[in-house]
Amino acid sequence: MKIFLRPLMPLLLFLILPDLAFAFICPVHCSCSTPEAIFCFQRRSPTIPNPKEVHHSIKNFYLFSNGIETITAQDFDGLHHLEMLDLSQNKLTQLPDRVFEPLTSLKNLDLSSNQITHISKECFHGMAQLERLYLYSNQIKAIHPTAFNGLEHLLELKLQGNMLTSLPTLSMPQLLLLDLRFNVLPSLGPSDLQTPNLESLKLGGVGLTSLNKELIGSLKNLHELDISENQLKSFPSALKETPGLFSLSLAGNPMGPLKAEDMQNLKELHELDISSLSLQGLPEELSQLFSHLRKLTVAENPFNCLCNLAWFPRWLRAQSITLERTEETRCHFPPVNAGKVLERLEHRDFGCPTTTTVTTSTVKTTTTTLSVPVTTFPTTTRVIQVPRASDNPADKEDFPLPPVPVSTSTSSSIDPELHFCPPHTCLNGGTCHLDQNGQVECTCSHGTSGMYCEVQNPSPPSLPPAEPPKATVTSDPPEISSHQATATSILLDLHRYIEMRPYIRGIRLTYRNLSGPDRRPIQLSLPASFPEYRLRGLNPNSTYTVCVSPLGSPSGIDSICTEANTAPESTRGPDARSESPKITTMLVPATAILLLLMLIAVAVGVVCYLRRKKAKGHLDLDCEPPQLELDGVKAGLDNVSLPHKQPQLVIPEPAVQNGNLEYEVLLVQDNSTSNNNMSSHKPSYF
Known part of the structure; x- marks a missing residue:
């Protein structure tokens, strides 16, 4: 009985589990890791795999970067259970009408990074279940006014990186995310976006010169707003009445310095990007406004790292705020701090009094x-x-300070650069300013001199000198x-x-x-x-x-x-004169050793000569090895293949930094030989 049933086992399994026979059918040049997902990557084929090779129960179909140029509705016949279709990074130039109509269960469609130029009227007809539609990084110039009709369940729509100059009315009650960045849409109004539940709106680089107050006011559920890389010359007044924002990006706008009063209603912010705004400082009141802030980006701003900004690094550490793009957030002024990372400065580095x-x-x-x-x-x-x-803490006698001379500058206006000098830089009434190279200089008053006006010159002889106060002169x-x-x-x-x-x-x-x-x-x-x-x-x-x-x-x-x-x-420093004693000290022992070796060689030669004369025919026994031994050694060298030892390349010791700007090269280097033909080795910095 067992012998009879054994050949029938595959047939019985085929009849009992018909779906199992097709679950692992996989198109050519594709990968099917699970029964519900097919990965076709870099097939280099202009068409989609034959639908007969794809089982009807498939849910996820990945066809990115395949070189697909055209698609038809017949390519998706039978795929009624498909929920995710990825056609990104192909060569599609157009989408035929009703091309996705067989995909009645499709929820996610990715058509990004193709060459699509326009969206027709019935392109997405029959896709009532679609939730995410990605069309970014194409060449779309026009969208039919009714192209998105029927997409009532759409949650995300990404159109960034196209060539749009106008936008059809988007009537999408469930839409949560809309990305329109890097198109040309300078005048968006409330009639363009009928999306009352929108949470994330990205309008970076669309050419805005102002932010429509009615548009922002109609988005009651807005939490994330990106208006970076536009032409906003002042802080948008529409944001002063948007208290629900969690994330805001103002980067790359020519709006000038920020004012704390403009951001009074943005206390719920968790993320803020104010990079590339040409900011030289930040108002300290911001530390009191943003109690919920967790991420901050202030990169690519020419900060003046003076005392009025000393609060900033301390605030970041106290509130555990993550400073994004830290290496791009550096000081521009003063010269002593130029190029330093702002977050790593200590309080004493800001020149506070x-x-x-x-x-x-x-x-x-x-x-x-x-x-x-x-x-x-x-x-x-x-x-x-x-x-x-x-x-001497026991000395309690105090005297009033001498008066400080007043600067005799003839200019009645105050140089604005005076505010950049640290306090008390110039002494004795000197005036601090910056030269053309950004270096601090002091203009000294009459009777003083020195780099910081620290030297008080004596009075001219023609004037009767005032009697100096009696003082104890010390000669310490x-x-x-x-x-x-x-x-x-x-x-x-x-x-x-x-x-x-x-x-x-x-x-x-x-x-x-x-x-x-x-x-x-x-x-x-x-x-x-x-x-x-x-x-x-x-x-x-x-x-x-x-x-x-x-x-x-x-x-x-x-x-x-x-x-x-x-x-x-x-041309000849003091160190050169000290070389001759060292050379003399080294040459004397070397000469003595050489003379000793010569004496030993002469003595050995005399002894050998006398033994030859006495032995009469046995000269080779004592002073030279026998000829047989020489032949044996040669034979051994000829018969045994000895490996050739590769010459060892010794790299000189690197220069050692002594803590200053000067580097000292070690003069005594172990295990290194002199070779004038060896190319010099450049130091490695990595």
């Missing part, structure tokens, strides 16, 4: 608005001491000093500065070149265990100002400055 303590030889007082420097003049350097806290050595080392380096002596501050953990060292066009400061961080430090990579015959302050303290607090000069460049 800080509370300082002023100490002089005759005056001890505390103030928050004025600083009086003490200047001494050593023989080779000029030390500029920024005031710091008094070391400067806390930092410098010495000329070479044309490209300066040796700094920090012994006294560290001894007077045993509490500091590190030193912030800042220096800039006063002789060249680029005066931007360069900062280094040093441990407190460095009583001496050599600045390298400097320009010859230049004047540098060098300042040190405790690491971690606000900029300008307890800072000591000095000026130093590098020597002129010469």
